[in-house]
Amino acid sequence: MTINMPSDEDLERENRDLRKRVEELELSCKSFKKERDEEFNSKNILVECLLKHMPELVYWKDKHGKFLLCNSGYAKSFGMTVEEIIGKTDYDISSKKKADAFRRSDEKIAREKNPVTNEEWVTSPDGTKKIFETYKAPLYTDKDEFIGIMGIKRDITKQYAKEKELTGAHQQLLSVMEAFDESAYVANPVTYELLFANRAIKKSIGEDIVGNKCYKALQGLDSPCPFCTNHLIFGENIGKTHIWETQNIKNKRWYRCIDKAIEWPDGNMVRLEVAVDVHKEKMAQKALQESEEKYRTYVKASPNPIFIFDFQGNCIDVNPAACKITDYSRRELLNMHLYELFPEEERIHHKDNFKELQLNGKFSGEFAAVNKKGYKFYISIEALELPENRFLSICTDVTERKKAEEELLQAKITAENANRTKSEFLANMSHELRTPLNSVIGFADVLASRAAGEINDKQAGYVKNISHSGKHLLNIINEILDISKIESGKMKLYKENVSVMEIYAEIISTMQHTATKKEIELIIDPWPENEYVYADKAKLKQVLYNLVSNAIKFTSACGSVTIGTKNDGEFTHISVKDNGIGISQEGVKKLFKPFTQLESFKSRSHEGTGLGLALSRELVELHGGKIQVESKPDEGSTFTFTIPKKEGHLTNK
The missing domain is CATH 1.10.287 (Helix Hairpins)
Incomplete structure (x- = not known):
């Protein structure tokens, strides 16, 4: 057998390739390290800036009580620097008695795993006493390992003094109201309970009225007074004084009432009313008014602009409010035609309106008008026919409302x-x-x-x-x-005929490990053989992944998650059923809203953005389908969505 040995040239070339690859890897690692170091330094700078500029006193102790972190405000409260605090314990910077108390408090918080908020007086190094609101919370890792205590202290000395001052001011107010010869009371605007009544009103109404409903004690009614003025002094009108007159139902006497919202010692806004007895004055005024011409009284006293026209539309009488809103004098108005009060380009329409008034005897509407200076304003008009071929027009200035609407x-x-x-x-x-x-x-x-x-x-x-x-x-x-x-309308779907069974197989493959870790059985019943839908394959997998992932997440160990399929000829109905914690009816109503999670922040045990179901709904509806849920607490949930089987199906009504 002949063995071909590589030549020196081949070995040299391989060495060069290896060196080049090593250099590339070194550069890649250096780049990553640089980015990581820069990010780490940036975060450190951010934390330091936050600590430096926070007005609260902040610290962090490890599980042994040693200070790992604090800001300058906290260190200054002990007459020390941050560097002198770090690494120390409470026993190094406080008396043993205080340090023992701090240690017991930390141990209790760590043991009970609950944050604690309280108030405490603190004497600073210069001898000044201040009151702080202190918040302490235990710190645990994801593995439930206790790693320390975080504390935040906020100086509430000024707030405390202000509340004390406010309480004193209220005592003075009550003393002044007790000295009144006129009736005065304070009531809760929500419950209508009388919180205070001075001697004058007790003498007139009864000694034991405090604690009763104001409408029952003062007016003898079984429900809130129909003329209650709470809406005129609360809400956007807080700070305003409302003065009005009323006749008491029980004693039939007239009172001039001065109402205002004030802050009570408990911090709630309450209703203060001082009622001046004006019965004699009212009776005298009434006698005088009855002796005058009723017509002139109503016209002059009306806050609404009032115009009287003859049958041709000439102005024959006005009240002061009409002069005020138009900027014309009474003499000027009495020499004008009604058309002159409206913009020139709209007068042709008002000719038709006046003809309707002449024909039907009444007319109403909202219109733009112009005053003497040419400024436009808006009025609501109620016009009706009077004896002797005259017309009465009562107007209401709605300019501010029109502006608000615009x-x-x-x-x-x-x-x-x-x-x-x-x-x-x-x-x-x-x-x-x-x-x-x-x-x-x-x-x-x-x-x-x-x-x-x-x-x-x-x-x-x-x-x-x-x-x-x-x-x-x-x-x-x-x-x-x-x-x-x-x-924004930029989501595009790439639809095709998609095998439902293929989608299920991919989902099972992806989610099986997660389900197995929780001992949850993943079931497909029935297997959708030869079942196809017309959809964007990636988006369909995304919807099903979200539903199955949620089902596993909210199902306890040894539970089950079942994926089912039905076909109605036009749509394929895909369901994901679990026997998990379930959802209340109130929860179902807001389930598909973006960024919404049904658990409260403090009790939330499952991570997530609250976007999964909202996105799933949008994707299903984008396909022309719909999604719904059936659920009961502690009985599990079933999510079902539909996907069209045929091309061109856009809606599912």
Whole structure:
């Protein structure tokens, strides 16, 4: 047998190739290390800046009570620097009594695994006493390993003093109201409970009225007063004083009421009313008014502009409000025709309106008008015929409402444009977001495969965490970008005839490991032989992956997840059924909303963005199908979606 040995030239060429490959790998590793170091330094700088500029006092202790981190504010509260604090324990910077108390508190928090918030007085190094609101929380790793205590302390000395001052001010207010000879009370605007009543109102109404409903005690009614003025002093009117007059139903006397919202010691806004007895004044005024001509009284007193026209449309009488809104004097208006109050280009329409009034005896509507200076305003008109061929027109100034409606419309248009711009921006960010993240994941996987050289177990764990976190972040970005593409109309489907059984096989292959870890049985019943749908294969896999992944995630160990298929001739119905924790009816209503998770933040035990089901619904509807869920708490859930079997089917009604 003859063995052909490589020549020196061949060996030299192989050596050159190997050296070149080694140099390329070294450059790749250096580049990755540089990027990682830059990212690490950037994050360190960010954390330091946050700590430096936070007004709160922040610290972090390890599980042995040794300070690992704190900001300058915390260190200053002990008359020390950050460097002097780091590495110390409470016993190094506080008295033994205080340090023992801190240690007991830390141990309790770590044991119970619950954050604690309390208030405590602290004496600073210069002898100043301050009160702090302190928040302490235990820190645990993903493996439930206790690693330390985080604390945040906020100075609430000024707030505490303000509350104390407010309480004193309220005591003074009550003393002043007790001295009134006029009736005064305070009531809760929500429950209508009387919180305070002075001696004057108790003398008039009764001694035991505090604690009763104001409408029952003061007016003898069984429900809130129909003339209640709460809406005039609360909400956007807080701070305004409302003065009005009313006749008490129980004693029939007239009162001038001065109402205002004030803050009560418990921090709630309450209703304060001082009622001045004006019964004698009112009766005298009433007698005087009855002696005058009712017609003139109503016209002059009306806050609404009132015009009276003859049958030809000439103005024959006006009230002061009409002069005010038009800027014309009474004499000027009495020499004008009604058409002159409207924009010249619209007068032809008002001729038709006046003919309708002449014919039917009544007319109403909202119109633009112009004042003496040429400024446009808007009025609501209610016109009716009077005896002797005259017409009464009562107007209401609706200019502010019209402006508000226009501003609301513009705001709506602006919001829609902003939302569209947001969606288009996110949809266009695909390359910029994914490319560097894919690079991070790729290099992490290269390191994990040890192609770039051997790494120890600790380093392998770090690299695995980088790869896992990167892939999780990439999935989140992909979901956000998909949602944004759909919202901006840029999502495209590449439809084809897709084998349902092939899709199921890929999903089972992908999810079997996850299911096995939780001892969950994955079942396909029945197997969809010769079942095809007309769909985008990748998007269909994405929908089914989301549903099966959720089913496994929310099913306890030893449970089952079943994928089923039905065919109605036009659509294939695909279902994913589990015997997991189930969903309440309230939860079902908001299940498919983007960024929504049904668990509260504090109790949330399953990671996710809340986008999976929202994206699944959008993708199914983009195919012309629909998705629905049937579920009960503790009984599991069944998600069912439909996909068209034939090309050209766009809706599923």
